[in-house]
Amino acid sequence: MKDLHNREIKSLRISITPQCNLNCFYCHKEGHNIDNNKLMTPKEIGEIVKYSLKYGINKIKISGGEPLLRSDLPEIIRNIKNLKNNQIKDISLTTNGILLEKYAQKLKDAGLDRVNVSLDTLDPELYKKITGGNVELVKRGIEKAVEVGLKPIKINFVVMSNTVGGLNDIMDYCRKMGVILQIIEFMPVDEKLKKYHYDINKIEEEISKKSDKTMVRKFMQNRKKYLVDGLEIEFVRPMDNTEFCSHCTRIRLTYDGLLKPCLLRDDNLVDVLTPLRNGEDINKCFIKCIDRRELYFKE
Ligand code: SAM
Numbered sequence: 001m002k003d004l005h006n007r008e009i010k011s012l013r014i015s016i017t018p019q020c021n022l023n024c025f026y027c028h029k030e031g032h033n034i035d036n037n038k039l040m041t042p043k044e045i046g047e048i049v050k051y052s053l054k055y056g057i058n059k060i061k062i063s064g065g066e067p068l069l070r071s072d073l074p075e076i077i078r079n080i081k082n083l084k085n086n087q088i089k090d091i092s093l094t095t096n097g098i099l100l101e102k103y104a105q106k107l108k109d110a111g112l113d114r115v116n117v118s119l120d121t122l123d124p125e126l127y128k129k130i131t132g133g134n135v136e137l138v139k140r141g142i143e144k145a146v147e148v149g150l151k152p153i154k155i156n157f158v159v160m161s162n163t164v165g166g167l168n169d170i171m172d173y174c175r176k177m178g179v180i181l182q183i184i185e186f187m188p189v190d191e192k193l194k195k196y197h198y199d200i201n202k203i204e205e206e207i208s209k210k211s212d213k214t215m216v217r218k219f220m221q222n223r224k225k226y227l228v229d230g231l232e233i234e235f236v237r238p239m240d241n242t243e244f245c246s247h248c249t250r251i252r253l254t255y256d257g258l259l260k261p262c263l264l265r266d267d268n269l270v271d272v273l274t275p276l277r278n279g280e281d282i283n284k285c286f287i288k289c290i291d292r293r294e295l296y297f298k299e
Pocket of ligand 1: 116
């Protein structure tokens with residue numbers, strides 16, 4: 001199905017918990033006092049995904065909070081994988097990697113295709129300062145993901161004024177590990193974080209000069225990809241980006257069962273979990289969500 005701006009709907013990003021085992025200073029936390037009754041069960045998640053197939057969804061991204069904190073994650077993945085008439089081409093996970101070493105094999109066995117691992121710096125002290133965690137655990141998680149074949153593996157690197165200095169190290173590391181580097185623009189969630197914003201256009205210009213090949217991800221917000229000495233680099237720039245909006249094919253589902261038409265808005269969500277629990281037809285929720293999709297940034 002297309003929305004009112006002629007955009008196909010292809011991808012569903014599901015947050016399965018608001019809880020996290022890190023405490024990144026820049027994160028727009030979804031709320032930590034969670035009511036377990038509000039969490040979608042693996043069966044409910046499978047059911048919602050089943051309906052989404054009708055509207056063209058063929059890619060699922062599982063996220064959070066930290067998704068690996070849910071011990072039923074393999075069941076969630078299996079429920080999605082085993083749906084009838086399954087057109088899902090890709091089930092991926094975004095994780096901070098802290099628990100990945102332990103769970104990578106189980107996730108692969110459950111049917112997970114690939115992972116994105118967030119890593120803003122390789123410097124143990126700076127990592128601790130940004131997240132409160134231990135970067136060695138993340139590196140071990142990435143190694144394990146490579147070993148079990150959860151690929152292509154992508155590293156999510158958020159560029160901020162305090163992480164940009166580590167860009168070359170991260171590029172070398174990704175090249176060595178055979179993983180893709182995803183360079184993400186920092187979105188300041190409040191006024192006092194604005195000082196950390198760094199314009200990634202400058203980085204993109206440099207990278208494009210060095211690049212051997214440039215590609216565009218047509219169904220993923222027209223994101224540009226570059227190949228530099230064998231390393232694939234992708235840019236994610238949602239801020240003030242009309243291209244990002246006009247090529248967006250993604251809707252989202254919050255951990256408490258609300259469909260979210262746009263990454264950048266929280267005022268137009270559609271409750272799908274309550275109608276599902278009441279035994280109602282939830283097609284109308286998808287239609288309402290898709291109808292509410294607007295262009296956040298316009299020409
Ligand atoms: N816990 C998981 C993780 O760390 O990947 C999934 C949730 S986390 C919110 C998803 C991604 O959003 C991470 O790569 C994180 O770095 C990024 N992120 C969080 N806050 C951000 C912000 N203000 N600007 C840009 N990216 C952000």
